[in-house]
Amino acid sequence: MTDSGLPHGSVRDVLDDLRTQLPEHLLITDPTQLRTYECDGLTSHRVTPALVVLADTVEQIVATVRACARRRVPFVARGSGTGLSGGALPHADGVLIVTSRLRTLHSIRREDQRAVGDPGVINLAVSKAANPEGYYFAPDPSSQQICSIGGNVAENSGGAHCLKYGFTSGHVLALDVVTPAGEQVTLGTEAPDAPGYDLLGAFVGSEGTLGIATRATLRLTRLPEEVRTILAGFATIDQAGAATSAIIAAGIVPAAIEIMDALAIEAAEKAVSCGYPAGAGAVLVVELDGSALEVAHEYAAVEAICLETGCFEFRMATDAFERAEIWKGRKSAFAAVGRISPDYIVQDGVVPRTSLSAVLHRMGEISAEKGVRVANVFHAGDGNLHPLVLFDASEPGATERAEEVSGMILDLCIEHGGSITGEHGVGLDKARYMPRMFDADDLDSMQLIRCAFDPAGIANPGKIYPTPRLCGERPRIRQGSHPLAADGVEVF
Amino acid sequence: MSLLRAVLSAACEVREAEDADHVDGVRPQVVARPRTTDEVSALLRACHGRGLTVVARGNGTKLSWGRPPERCEVLLDTTGLDALVEHSRGDLVAIVGAGMPLARLQALLAEGGHQLVVDDPLGSTVGGAVATNLSGPRRMWTGAIRDLVIGVKYVRADGVVAKAGGRVVKNVAGYDLAKLLTGSYGTLAVITEVTLRLHPLPEASRWVTLDVGPEQLPGVLAAVVHSQLVPRALELHAPPDGALQVSALLEGSADGATARAEALAAQLDGARVSSAPPAWWGQLPEGDLLMKTTARLSGVPQLVAHATSLGLGVRGSAGTGVLYAAGRSGGAGLRRAAVVQSLRTLSIELGGSTVALDAPADVKPQLDSWGPVPAIDLMRRVKQEFDPARTLAPGRFVGGI
Numbered sequence: 001m002t003d004s005g006l007p008h009g010s011v012r013d014v015l016d017d018l019r020t021q022l023p024e025h026l027l028i029t030d031p032t033q034l035r036t037y038e039c040d041g042l043t044s045h046r047v048t049p050a051l052v053v054l055a056d057t058v059e060q061i062v063a064t065v066r067a068c069a070r071r072r073v074p075f076v077a078r079g080s081g082t083g084l085s086g087g088a089l090p091h092a093d094g095v096l097i098v099t100s101r102l103r104t105l106h107s108i109r110r111e112d113q114r115a116v117g118d119p120g121v122i123n124l125a126v127s128k129a130a131n132p133e134g135y136y137f138a139p140d141p142s143s144q145q146i147c148s149i150g151g152n153v154a155e156n157s158g159g160a161h162c163l164k165y166g167f168t169s170g171h172v173l174a175l176d177v178v179t180p181a182g183e184q185v186t187l188g189t190e191a192p193d194a195p196g197y198d199l200l201g202a203f204v205g206s207e208g209t210l211g212i213a214t215r216a217t218l219r220l221t222r223l224p225e226e227v228r229t230i231l232a233g234f235a236t237i238d239q240a241g242a243a244t245s246a247i248i249a250a251g252i253v254p255a256a257i258e259i260m261d262a263l264a265i266e267a268a269e270k271a272v273s274c275g276y277p278a279g280a281g282a283v284l285v286v287e288l289d290g291s292a293l294e295v296a297h298e299y300a301a302v303e304a305i306c307l308e309t310g311c312f313e314f315r316m317a318t319d320a321f322e323r324a325e326i327w328k329g330r331k332s333a334f335a336a337v338g339r340i341s342p343d344y345i346v347q348d349g350v351v352p353r354t355s356l357s358a359v360l361h362r363m364g365e366i367s368a369e370k371g372v373r374v375a376n377v378f379h380a381g382d383g384n385l386h387p388l389v390l391f392d393a394s395e396p397g398a399t400e401r402a403e404e405v406s407g408m409i410l411d412l413c414i415e416h417g418g419s420i421t422g423e424h425g426v427g428l429d430k431a432r433y434m435p436r437m438f439d440a441d442d443l444d445s446m447q448l449i450r451c452a453f454d455p456a457g458i459a460n461p462g463k464i465y466p467t468p469r470l471c472g473e474r475p476r477i478r479q480g481s482h483p484l485a486a487d488g489v490e491v492f
Numbered sequence: 493m494s495l496l497r498a499v500l501s502a503a504c505e506v507r508e509a510e511d512a513d514h515v516d517g518v519r520p521q522v523v524a525r526p527r528t529t530d531e532v533s534a535l536l537r538a539c540h541g542r543g544l545t546v547v548a549r550g551n552g553t554k555l556s557w558g559r560p561p562e563r564c565e566v567l568l569d570t571t572g573l574d575a576l577v578e579h580s581r582g583d584l585v586a587i588v589g590a591g592m593p594l595a596r597l598q599a600l601l602a603e604g605g606h607q608l609v610v611d612d613p614l615g616s617t618v619g620g621a622v623a624t625n626l627s628g629p630r631r632m633w634t635g636a637i638r639d640l641v642i643g644v645k646y647v648r649a650d651g652v653v654a655k656a657g658g659r660v661v662k663n664v665a666g667y668d669l670a671k672l673l674t675g676s677y678g679t680l681a682v683i684t685e686v687t688l689r690l691h692p693l694p695e696a697s698r699w700v701t702l703d704v705g706p707e708q709l710p711g712v713l714a715a716v717v718h719s720q721l722v723p724r725a726l727e728l729h730a731p732p733d734g735a736l737q738v739s740a741l742l743e744g745s746a747d748g749a750t751a752r753a754e755a756l757a758a759q760l761d762g763a764r765v766s767s768a769p770p771a772w773w774g775q776l777p778e779g780d781l782l783m784k785t786t787a788r789l790s791g792v793p794q795l796v797a798h799a800t801s802l803g804l805g806v807r808g809s810a811g812t813g814v815l816y817a818a819g820r821s822g823g824a825g826l827r828r829a830a831v832v833q834s835l836r837t838l839s840i841e842l843g844g845s846t847v848a849l850d851a852p853a854d855v856k857p858q859l860d861s862w863g864p865v866p867a868i869d870l871m872r873r874v875k876q877e878f879d880p881a882r883t884l885a886p887g888r889f890v891g892g893i
Contacts, residue, residue, distance in 0.1 A: 111714065113789060190843030196871050451877050
């Protein structure tokens with residue numbers, strides 16, 4: 001079923017349509033090849049698509065979407081496939097449209113602080129191209145070496161530095177979009193504040209449910225004059241948390257504030273020998289950037305705060321090499337837990353910064369009660385937690401226990417007024433948690449946008465919202481008669 | 493008491509409208525002043541069920557922006573929704589009623605060392621600023637108010653109460669309806685409560701100001717924009733017949749802000765550093781025809797030159813390409829329509845747009861206020877989904893929405 005509740009047509013018909021328009025080698029129907037696309041970065045969910053289209057041009061994307069629209073066949077867009085919430089999980093009776101071959105970066109314009117690129121352009125490629133001009137693309141998800149701009153737009157990707165610089169939505173000025181009905185529209189303008197509804201703002205982060213972005217106009221950010229990266233070792237995670245609060249209270253907005261707990265440090269040491277302070281119960285990574293004068297001032301304040309809150313080791317990186325050394329442990333943390341556990345779930349939840357300590361304590365209790373280890377790596381500055389729930393799938397019941405703990409962590413985030421996802425998206429994975437964070441009217445109202453873009457419900461159905469809204473004619477208010485006549489009263 | 497007032501009084505406090513309550517020349521019959529989201533809901537249910545049209549008003553400072561509504565029976569005065577629900581200092585987040593005046597909010601936030609980075613020359617409420625996506629000089633630092641709204645509670649035209657976003661800055665759960673509602677001029681829903689991202693107040697603010705000849709403008713703007721001294725604003729003041737001025741704002745620690753301002757001034761011929769802004773800072777240009785006109789950064793000098801050649805004064809954010817132009821020139825409506833069209837044509841060529849925000853009542857009918865809007869069909873469908881009966885401010889927004 002599509003999200004409109006109507007049965008969809010056959011992928012066979014779509015394939016017949018496309019064979020007349022696209023070269024055969026771009027249409028994947030071989031079952032073995034199709035299985036290559038059965039999951040994205042969330043490998044616990046796998047679905048083999050009925051057809052994969054490897055688009056080389058925007059016209060091919062448009063042709064595919066139009067063929068799907070004609071037959072009411074679901075389609076899912078996929079960039080590099082690095083998403084962690086199953087947003088690009090294929091539909092078994094649908095078409096997977098791969099945009100990663102559209103990789104042209106059309107322009108880097110320093111004078112306008114803009115870059116224009118195809119959806120398959122790799123995030124880091126934008127910064128690499130802009131660096132010689134003194135600019136970069138600020139959103140920096142950990143997967144930035146492989147994730148695509150199209151995926152960043154779909155997920156409204158963040159990264160460690162969005163504490164200061166914001167998410168993707170603040171760095172996209174315009175998008176060329178193919179709507180699920182097959183229309184090609186441009187949302188936004190190269191300058192900010194395009195007239196009309198901010199459909200651009202609604203599209204970014206819509207996880208492929210409102211259409212496919214085929215070209216993006218991005219904001220480039222001036223490289224800072226100075227960057228100082230600090231690594232501070234603490235005996236306890238509470239102390240590191242207290243330091244974070246004190247830094248924010250001092251009016252400092254660092255580019256990033258990250259915390260890793262003892263288990264995450266252990267994993268990172270085993271994986272990449274990052275040389276974090278021995279015996280630390282927590283490490284705090286603080287990155288300050290900006291004008292050299294201000295960075296020096298903030299650095300002194302951060303150092304004083306860390307010492308006051310009990311830090312036993314304080315290091316600073318001043319050059320790119322040393323900075324990379326400090327970040328190495330942090331950025332490898334997810335993969336590194338593979339060294340200390342055969343299986344793990346990467347969770348993504350957000351709590352108000354002021355609730356961090358309470359939430360971490362409760363998480364520790366849950367972990368102890370359930371006998372499930374949880375390693376913590378998080379963007380402390382904005383309360384974005386990435387608990388890594390460790391388990392051994394070969395142990396009977398372990399997977400279920402880990403999933404239970406993972407779900408309890410999300411409930412904990414909601415209890416404290418936070419969110420079920422800070423940057424990984426809802427996708428398929430968390431659709432069932434949406435009703436815990438939003439009530440039926442909230443979800444129904446959000447889906448009014450869906451109905452405007454995709455009344456047939458064929459764009460990435462089943463993602464974000466657990467219960468699709470039926471789009472269709474709603475009762476209209478009669479027009480023409482006097483407003484008060486309906487009350488049976490005389491009219492003025 | 494009129495029947496309308498009697499009928500709607502079940503929902504909230506309602507009074508008869510006066511002449512001063514007109515919405516861009518359209519006189520409502522009653523003014524309703526709900527004090528809670530539930531009262532807004534009851535009021536909208538009552539209006540929606542009877543086909544009554546409703547326009548929301550905060551302090552009314554931008555009520556004539558856009559097109560006049562086709563009809564307006566009920567003016568919804570939001571100033572009763574003026575609570576500071578919460579100022580969470582450790583989270584740098586505030587939850588505030590839509591009717592809260594921005595100036596009062598800033599005073600309350602300042603007690604905790606915080607601010608909402610929205611410059612408001614007009615005396616707006618929070619709701620009014622959100623409805624028009626207001627922005628001022630410091631948008632170069634933190635964006636427009638769209639980039640600071642992290643959650644909304646709103647009432648749909650049919651009276652259904654809903655929320656979107658949340659109270660944490662980092663949150664990608666569900667569509668970002670807060671962005672959709674921001675800048676929608678009250679045509680999709682009535683926002684009753686807004687959750688805002690705050691920033692710490694700076695220790696010091698310094699302005700670097702200089703007179704610039706038109707031929708030097710591109711170089712001066714580029715020097716500031718590409719500077720690593722992190723200016724938080726770059727404003728331009730171009731009176732129709734006077735000298736161009738440019739001013740940059742640097743904020744931070746007391747020593748740092750001064751040193752950075754002096755470093756920037758040293759790069760710019762004839763620049764002076766001051767601890768107070770120039771008198772025109774953050775003010776809209778004078779004139780009864782007010783336009784918002786935008787361009788890519790490199791197009792700003794050309795747009796400014798063209799606007800002044802049309803007899804318009806220009807002010808605004810040269811550092812982001814979002815400018816305001818205004819004038820009293822021409823007198824006749826036709827001439828003004830031509831001015832708007834001329835500026836619009838160039839701004840579109842330069843990657844932007846031009847909207848005639850406000851104009852005298854006798855001129856507006858001859859103006860195309862909003863101009864061509866890409867994706868207008870999608871916008872109509874969004875309106876159709878949210879407000880199929882066209883209860884909220886019909887005709888005020890783009891494409892007659």
